[in-house]
Every structure is written in structure tokens, then in C-alpha cells.
Amino acid sequence: MSTVSGFFQAVNEEDLNTCVNCGLCLPHCPTYRVTGEDMFSPRGRINLIRSVKTGDLELTKEVVHALDTCIQCMGCEPACPSGVQYHSIISPVKAELHDRWKWRDVPLRCGLYIVTHMRYLRFFTRVLSVAQKIKLVPKRLPVPQVSFRRRSFQLRGGNTSDKEVLLFTGCVMDAWYRKVHIDTVTLLEALGYSVKISGDDFGCCGALHEHAGFARSAKKMQRNLSRRKSPQTIVVNSAGCSASLKNTLATTHVVLDINELLYRHLSDLEELLVQRKETVLVQEPCHLRHVQGISHEVNELLKISFTIAQLADDGLCCGAGGSFSFSQPEMATAVRVRKVAEMERVIELGSPKAIHYVASANPGCLSFLSGSGINIEMVHPVTLLAQSLASEYSKGDKQ
Numbered sequence: 154m155s156t157v158s159g160f161f162q163a164v165n166e167e168d169l170n171t172c173v174n175c176g177l178c179l180p181h182c183p184t185y186r187v188t189g190e191d192m193f194s195p196r197g198r199i200n201l202i203r204s205v206k207t208g209d210l211e212l213t214k215e216v217v218h219a220l221d222t223c224i225q226c227m228g229c230e231p232a233c234p235s236g237v238q239y240h241s242i243i244s245p246v247k248a249e250l251h252d253r254w255k256w257r258d259v260p261l262r263c264g265l266y267i268v269t270h271m272r273y274l275r276f277f278t279r280v281l282s283v284a285q286k287i288k289l290v291p292k293r294l295p296v297p298q299v300s301f302r303r304r305s306f307q308l309r310g311g312n313t314s315d316k317e318v319l320l321f322t323g324c325v326m327d328a329w330y331r332k333v334h335i336d337t338v339t340l341l342e343a344l345g346y347s348v349k350i351s352g353d354d355f356g357c358c359g360a361l362h363e364h365a366g367f368a369r370s371a372k373k374m375q376r377n378l379s380r381r382k383s384p385q386t387i388v389v390n391s392a393g394c395s396a397s398l399k400n401t402l403a404t405t406h407v408v409l410d411i412n413e414l415l416y417r418h419l420s421d422l423e424e425l426l427v428q429r430k431e432t433v434l435v436q437e438p439c440h441l442r443h444v445q446g447i448s449h450e451v452n453e454l455l456k457i458s459f460t461i462a463q464l465a466d467d468g469l470c471c472g473a474g475g476s477f478s479f480s481q482p483e484m485a486t487a488v489r490v491r492k493v494a495e496m497e498r499v500i501e502l503g504s505p506k507a508i509h510y511v512a513s514a515n516p517g518c519l520s521f522l523s524g525s526g527i528n529i530e531m532v533h534p535v536t537l538l539a540q541s542l543a544s545e546y547s548k549g550d551k552q
């Protein structure tokens with residue numbers, strides 16, 4: 154006979170009961186694809202959570218591992234015909250696991266502390282980057298090669314204030330991919346926007362913390378952020394951050410992922426961008442495709458200038474998953490191996506017509522995939538678009 158356990162009481166029973174165990178989500182789950190075991194699938198995890206909640210199953214090490222290894226890519230949600238809100242099941246579970254066993258997260262806590270303190274983040278990034286150059290840190294670790302001179306924004310200004318937007322610079326995106334911010338500004342200004350920069354004071358959106366289960370820290374950051382003064386429209390070029398900010402600022406601001414905003418200007422961009430000969434392989438970040446439903450927009454934008462190649466894996470996760478590759482390196486690497494194999498298949502298919510770039514709109518995917526050793530340049534789509542601006546709009550900022 155089942156009794157109620159002390160675990161997972163925050164998970165809504167109705168959400169659990171929406172799952173009819175059909176298994177249609179299984180092929181869309183990267184961890185199921187790697188293991189072939191039901192307990193590493195959405196259905197399996199839902200059943201584990203339900204059984205632990207009702208007291209029918211003990212929360213053993215194996216159960217915790219199955220729950221810990223969910224990447225929260227949300228590939229299962231759009232695949233589910235019953236409309237299971239998997240995120241509202243797994244989020245409180247992750248938060249509870251981290252709350253109950255704080256000690257097991259010490260390295261992750263330290264990492265996330267650094268992420269929210271921009272000076273430390275920049276300092277450690279440079280140290281790691283140098284250590285990697287002199288081979289003290291293995292090449293497979295996703296450390297971006299940042300330059301010592303921090304590039305500054307040179308806002309052109311002069312555009313009308315009725316098209317004013319705030320570019321949310323965030324944490325990792327600013328420390329590791331500032332060039333993408335600069336390219337974003339270039340594109341927005343070419344489209345007539347007046348751009349303001351959020352900068353370090355604005356703070357981090359808390360997406361990494363929330364994803365890792367540090368719900369309280371994430372809430373605190375989100376509260377701080379919602380008190381900041383800013384233009385009504387906020388533009389974000391990291392898919393994980395745009396997904397998170399859309400929730401945090403849902404009632405006060407219009408938050409747009411940069412791909413979403415640029416897509417609204419497709420015909421303007423057709424005038425502004427030049428055609429190029431290269432081919433781009435598009436990698437879709439989960440938080441763009443599965444969470445925000447932004448998919449064909451990136452292709453349509455890139456198609457203005459480039460030939461597009463696509464993966465045939467229904468947007469299966471690459472394994473990066475916020476801090477997932479740090480906290481669960483084995484599963485993350487196994488998931489990445491499958492992704493890279495699919496990328497290599499398409500690259501081979503494309504030859505002798507080479508694929509010149511892999512485009513991905515999320516810093517986590519960019520850095521994690523770069524660490525796979527795949528020999529192709531990984532770039533944010535915004536950088537490719539900014540490079541393709543006709544010279545009178547470009548700031549001459551080719552890579």
C-alpha cells in the first residue's frame with residue numbers, strides 16, 4: 154500500500170497524471186537515446202517522481218542519478234501529444250534535490266558564484282584561456298579564447314528614440330562572446346534602432362541558476378533584475394537568457410530573442426545583406442527551438458546571405474544544458490558524441506561543397522560544441538549576419 158513520502162510534494166499531481174505513458178516522447182529525449190533505458194526518458198522520470206512522491210519507491214542513488222541527468226532540454230514537451238508540462242514537474246524536483254543535499258553542489262555553487270560576479274568571471278576566463286594555450290587545461294574543455302583587451306561598444310546613435318531597445322548583455326555571453334553583442338548592435342543600428350546597453354550593473358538573469366536547481370538564488374536575481382529601469386523592449390542574443398527573461402519580465406517588458414526581432418525585419422534585411430558563397434550548418438539551441446518555438450526564423454535569416462545545411466535530428470540537444478556539462482560531464486559528453494556524429498554526417502554529405510560554419514544562437518552550445526574537437530568554425534548567427542551587411546552599414550568588423 155502506498156503512503157505519502159516526504160519527497161517531491163511540490164510537484165503537482167495533476168501534472169504527473171497528464172502523462173498517459175504512451176512513450177511518444179522517448180525518441181526526442183537525448184538521455185534516452187544515449188542509454189536506451191526508460192528511467193532516463195521523460196516517461197521514466199515522471200514515473201519515478203510519482204512513485205517517490207507517493208512513497209511506493211525509495212529515493213535511491215539510482216533514482217537521484219536518473220533525475221540529475223535530465224538536461225532540461227525540453228525536447229519532450231513539444232513531442233508530447235497529451236501536453237505534459239514537463240518543466241513544471243522537473244523544476245521543483247531539481248530545486249528540492251539541490252536544497253536537500255547542498256554539499257554535493259559545492260563546485261557548481263563556486264562556478265555559479267563566479268558567473269554572477271563579472272570581474273571574477275572575466276579574470277578566471279582569461280586564466281583558463283591562457284592555461285589552455287599552454288596545455289595545462291585540456292583542449293576538450295569549453296573555454297573560449299578571449300582577448301586581453303576588452304572590446305568596447307561604439308554606439309552610433311542618431312536613430313529615432315521610438316525604436317529604442319535595451320541589449321541585455323548578461324554574464325557568460327558578455328565575458329565570452331562580447332563580439333556577438335557588438336555585432337548585435339551593428340545589426341540593430343542598421344535597422345534604425347536606438348540601442349542602450351544593460352551592462353554589468355543590470356545583473357545576471359539567473360537562468361543558469363534556475364536550470365541547475367538553485368531556485369532561491371535565481372529568484373533573488375530575477376527580483377533584482379525586474380527592479381531595473383530600462384526601455385520597454387529588451388533584446389537578448391543568448392537563447393537560454395531570452396527564454397528566462399520572457400518569464401521574469403512577462404508583465405512589465407517586451408522581451409525578444411534577437412532572432413525573433415530580426416525576423417520581423419526580414420524584408421529590410423534582404424535589402425541590407427549581401428549574398429555570400431559559404432554554407433552554414435544550423436544547430437538549434439533547445440531553449441530557442443523547444444522552449445521559445447523559434448526555429449525556421451534563424452534559417453530564413455541566414456538564407457538571405459548563405460546556403461543552409463540542416464541536421465536531421467529534430468533539434469536533439471547537444472548536451473550543454475546550462476551548467477549540465479559541468480555537473481554531469483559523462484552524460485553531457487555522451488549526448489554531444491551523438492550530436493557531433495550527426496553534424497559530421499551532414500558535413501560529409503555536403504562535401505565536396507564544404508560547410509564553412511556551424512551557427513548556434515546560444516553561448517553554452519557554442520562553447521560546448523567547440524570543445525568537441527570538430528574542425529569547423531562555430532559562430533553565432535548574428536555574427537554571420539553582421540558580417541554580411543553591405544559595406545555602408547557595416548562597421549568593418551569582419552572576423
Ligand code: SF4
Pocket residue numbers: 171172173174175176177178179195196229232233234235236237
Ligand atoms: S510525457 Fe507525453 S509523450 Fe511522454 S509518455 Fe507521457 S504522455 Fe506520452
Ligand code: SF4
Pocket residue numbers: 181182183184185193194195198222223224225226227228229230239
Ligand atoms: S527535458 Fe530533455 S533530457 Fe529531460 S526528459 Fe525531457 S527530453 Fe529528456
